[in-house]
Structure formats: C-alpha cells, structure tokens
Amino acid sequence: MAEPVFDSAAYKKIGMIQQRQKEYFAMRLRAVGGDLTTGQLRKIADVADRYGKSGVHLSTRQGVEIHYVHHTNLEKARQELASAGVSMGACGPRVRIVAACPGNATCRWGIIDTKTVAHDLDQRYFGVETPHKFKMAVTGCPHNCAKATENDIGVMGAILPRWDAKACIDCQLCVNTCPTKAIVREEGPAGDAARYILDEDKCINCSICTSSCPVSAWTPAATGYNLFIGGTMGKIPRLATLLKRLIPNKEELYRLIEKSLRYYQEHGRKKERFGHTIDRIGVEKVKEEILHG
C-alpha cells in the first residue's frame, strides 16, 4: 500500500504536527495563558487514552500536546476535544497561543490582569498569518516569569515608584533591595534629612521598593504596561526591545500591538523573526515608525 501523503502545512495551521512516525500526529491544544478546567483536562486525558498513548506532553509555552494520534483518528479526536471546549493550537508562520503568568488575580507581585490581556490578544490575533512564527506573552510584573522579553510581543505589568519625603524614615531598605540600584540616597545638607532619588532610566518598574517600604514612602505613582517587541529564542536568540514604558491603558496597549504586528507583516521576510527584522532595519527606526508613523 502506498504511504499516505499529507499536506503538512495545512495540518500545522490547525495545530496538528506530523511526527517522525509519519502516520502519527501530535495534536497541539489551545490553552490560553496555560489555563484549562479540570473538565477539559479529563477530556484531554480521555482522548489521549483512546487515540494517543495515554500520555500528554507539556510544551515550553504552557501548551498541552497529545502525541501519537493516528491520522485516521485526528478528526474524531478533534471533535471530542471540541465538545469540552478544547480547541486546537497553531504551528507554522502565524500567531501562536498566547502565554501568560497568573498575574494579579492570584500572585502577590502581579500588577496587571494578565489573563484578560492574554484572552483579548488571543481573540484578536490567534492564527493570524505572519512572515514567521509569532509569539506573545503577558507577564504580570518585571519578575518576568512569563518571559515577555523572549517573545515577539511581550506585555509586562509595570509601576512607577514615587518617593514621599514626609513619610520616609531614612531606613535605606529601598537602596539595598532595588534590583537595579535605581534608587540613590543623597545626604542632606547639615541638619537636613537625606533625599532618595529614583533614576527612571535604571528603574525596571517592578514593585519591590513600593511593597517592602516599611512606611509606604515609596508608592506607585502610576501603573501600566511595558511593551516589548522582537524577542525570540530559537536558533538566533534575541531579547526583546522595549518599545514603550508605562502605557496607561489597554486601548493604547492594543493600538501599539496592532501597529507592531502590522509592521512585521509589511516588513518581515519569510522565515525572519520579528526581532531580526527590527535589527535588519534598525531598532530606532522601527521604534519611531511604530510609535509615531
């Protein structure tokens, strides 16, 4: 019997990846921000038992994959998963499943509602065609657990700390715990209290000073989103470029993400990740065109 021939690009588009065992496929499932209900997990386990090898693979980007599904069972397996609200992921040159950390819903450090942002981005862009793969991640704060800076689009919760001279007791905890030494203590002139100065260029907008200050002399003067573009791991790793800090609202955040994605669609070459497009054209030029073009 002749070996079956598959249009692997068409399968990849719907998250089905041909294995080296050519009759078998890996089914990549869509878990936005790594979230699945227990009911969905049971259904996935059930499908993996019946059509796979009674196991799942957890991908590096929070995805769940069922491996060893025979090509004749793909459609049945897909329909059963769909009955529990589990849809297929994506592979190939398009926007992938959006990854996210738990964010401010549960994490004590979380500054933003990562899940809402991840779902909004998923709704707008999942599966949209791009020159090469395109990954997005949303992380609640500059601890960067969701690795926003390793993604083509990275959203990070951020605060701008402000110092209140009246509240400060000059304990120096902030100076000693700021991870980037962005806070400097300046001795006051004889008799005057010391001053604390924030170097906004060095500040990474985390909330270590505001959350540990014993007297709330450091408080968040502003909360927003830091937007990164052009991060990638892979064969030629490149950490993301900070496009804009402390974007005050989702509307502006989404407008800039839209512009960034369009820019890549217009200027990116085939098999060229967004970050490499940015480097080819020039970081400052690309930033300028996205921000003000």
Add this chain to the structure above:
Amino acid sequence: MDSDIKKKIDLHGVACPMNFVKTKAALASLAAGDLLEVILDEGEAILNVPRSVKEEGHQVVRVENLGETFRVVIRKG
C-alpha cells in the same frame, strides 16, 4: 539608636523561611517599641524577611549593607 537595641540575632547562612521564623520568635520575646538587630544574608533573605516583618505589623528602621550580609534593625509593632 544602637544603644536602644534590646536583642541581636545573627541569621547569616539561615535560609528562608527559617530566618523569618527566628526573627519572629526574637520579636516575640520583646515588648512593643523595642528594637531588634538581625543579620540577614543578601538575596532572598533581605528581600523577604523585611517584607514579611512589615506584614506582621513591625517596622524596619535601619538597613546597613555589610557586604554579603545586612544589619537590619526592626522596631516591634
């Protein structure tokens, strides 16, 4: 301020969360308003213990960098 310190404990080399547990126990032996001096390691210890102390209602009043450790003075709340 140093002459007012009622108790000193050296938690160099003591990992989280034991360093906080020991800090808490030391504070428990003091009266409200008393000062406790704690030596804490750099890294996790200096990040976590002062924050946990704050959550328990006490106040860090002085932090001095000693190199790989910190001298932290806490006022019992």
